[in-house]
Amino acid sequence: MKAEELADILAEHSLFADCDEAELADLILRGHFVRYNKGDELIMQGDPGNSLLILLSGIARTSMIASNGHEIVLDYAESGQVLGEIALLDGGERTATVTAIEPTSALSITREAFEDILEKHKNMALRLLKVMAKRIRMANSMIEGDRAYTSGPRLARYLLRLSVVGAEEGRLKLDLSQSELGNFAGMSREHINRQLSAWSESQIVAVESGKVRILDHAMLSHIAEADS
Amino acid sequence: MKAEELADILAEHSLFADCDEAELADLILRGHFVRYNKGDELIMQGDPGNSLLILLSGIARTSMIASNGHEIVLDYAESGQVLGEIALLDGGERTATVTAIEPTSALSITREAFEDILEKHKNMALRLLKVMAKRIRMANSMIEGDRAYTSGPRLARYLLRLSVVGAEEGRLKLDLSQSELGNFAGMSREHINRQLSAWSESQIVAVESGKVRILDHAMLSHIAEADS
DNA sequence: TACTGGAAGTGACTATTGTCACATGCATGC
């Protein structure tokens, strides 16, 4: 892989967009290119965390299994995203499992390589700090959503989170099944179904062949902030 | 303030325990010592975030107000803890309000000072990364708790989180009122009361003059992992 | 085309938790 290719991928979404050539070169040199098939686990909850991944292509689901067996989906990561930094940094176990939901490739960076790169390129640390700041914001916003809102506004928030900005026709980034949406938004499949049906009635979303499309973005945003 | 004093404070709890003298000296030199009375706000949600705080004494509550007015308590911070890094790092607004719940003092560090120190002392970045890794773990664990567990186990978790390790007689770090506990654990005051009464019956906790004491730590841990 | 498995739709019931309305208790200061 060439530095330019990596640069292109990183430039698109991630906070690594402003890496200079030397940094990219080192990432490629010290990193290890890995491919995964749909369903493969890039990271497994409970494992020791001795490496970090930078997603290059594909989409991966980050999820945790609570001690009572309940599965929680934390995020869907796209290319450019960093995965697995937490355990690498604090030396603890991996808190979540990351599963490829389509063919996926990534750059894997070991702890030693990571430390070397951090040492050599001071900007990398700052970049990582920003990545993590963003992640904390996201986590706090999930907590806020879970705590403060009932299911309706919460689902609205997750739909908005899945919606693309320049959305042609309100398409979502990901076509999740209703069960998957339920896991993500923290509600039962049946309840998701009923809520989507209701919104479909009032022309806020359209549900066609299993795929959700946002028709009234403004209304959905409004619902996302409502009291109930 | 002398470097040794700061060193003592940081050594106790925080990830800054291993700072060398030069680092401490710079923190003190570039930092600004601030005092707060009970009830003062160290950080206000919505403000621009141009500084970071290191708590030196006292206890501060981190909370958010959701757009529907619901208040969520994210954490109670003790001395040694870093506050306000997120907004400082990503340049966004402060996501939460931090309120002193007793007289509190802190070292305030501006963005410029922060950047200088980060530049000068490479270990500081790594330390901050660890602080943030810890925060993400905590946030994920809150999400897990909110999503996967019913109120009983969840309250158990929060009580355990408030319990001191070498707890003499199961005392909590903080004597929260039942309303405050409710805000923290995400349940109504009444429900907290009923749950505590039930546990009090079965000798798991004791409630005496408004203060909760954990009697059966093992049992509480067991409840914290239960299916319901 | 008919068969099959998985996703989606739906009604009835249940469970958990919040809300409201009060009673009680307890400390503080006049």
Added chain:
DNA sequence: GCATGCATGTGACAATAGTCACTTCCAGTA
């Protein structure tokens, strides 16, 4: 001591969302 105010205890009820048990729909394939 008594009044005031805030924290706590408790019963009755309402609301939200989950569970169960089906049915229906649809795509892939034998």
